[in-house]
Amino acid sequence: EWDFDMDIQSRHAALGGLTTLRQITARFTHEPPPTPETAFREAVSWLNTHHGRIDPEWGEVNKLARGNQTWPISGGPDTLRAVYPASIRDDGELHMNAGDTWIALVEWDSDGNQTARVIHPFGSATLDPNSPHYADQAELFATENWRKAHLDWLQIAESATRRYHPGADAD
Structure with missing residues (x-):
């Protein structure tokens, strides 16, 4: 049911975004992305491990971090509000480190x-x-x-x- 929306409240953005993230960023990271099936299974596992469900609100996953503060944010890779995480973190969050600037x-x-x-x-x-x-x-x-x-x-x-x-x- 993902409509490609990456709004903070979206319940489908986390699974869709995590499934497509490494394919989109492969041109920057130069790391070969997993197959779509593998990416989907890994996204399901990561979301269940860290959020107990595959459909947390996107703002629970996608964050802007500065120092020890974080804020939920809309957006994602290759969207109008482009935000890219440095990595898929082990704490259940993606922290923006590139994307929209000034x-x-x-x-x-x-x-x-x-x-x-x-x-x-x-x-x-x-x-x-x-x-x-x-x-x-x-x-x-x-x-x-x-x-x-x-x-x-x-x-x-x-x-x-x-x-x-x-x-x-x-x-």
């Missing part, structure tokens, strides 16, 4: 005024787990929300928490 929706009204909404799956400090910006957009991304993009210098200056110049001390 996304922007920019609009102009009839008078030419511009607005923009943007989102990044993590935050702007992707390599510094001690930064407050390491995961500050993750929940917004997981819940399919946006943050407002500041488009002029005054908006940027008003929202800044600090200003600095590379090579100089922060002011």
Whole structure:
């Protein structure tokens, strides 16, 4: 009954997604995928082992992880909301490590005024787990929300928490 939908609440996405995952990602991993029958049987076994059923909600399986936090997410490999796990984990979760990155929706009204909404799956400090910006957009991304993009210098200056110049001390 899988309709190829990868929404968080889908009860068919886990079995379908896990069955097709390694075939889709083989071009990146360079690992030969199992036959469809083997992939299906392995997906059934993995889901039963970790979730006690073959039809858990996709959000119980598919996660965005930053540090020690996780959020259920929609999407999957080769979908409009592309998310790819590093591996099929031994804890019953798939953790996104590639896929959609910085996304922007920019609009102009009839008078030419511009607005923009943007989102990044993590935050702007992707390599510094001690930064407050390491995961500050993750929940917004997981819940399919946006943050407002500041488009002029005054908006940027008003929202800044600090200003600095590379090579100089922060002011």
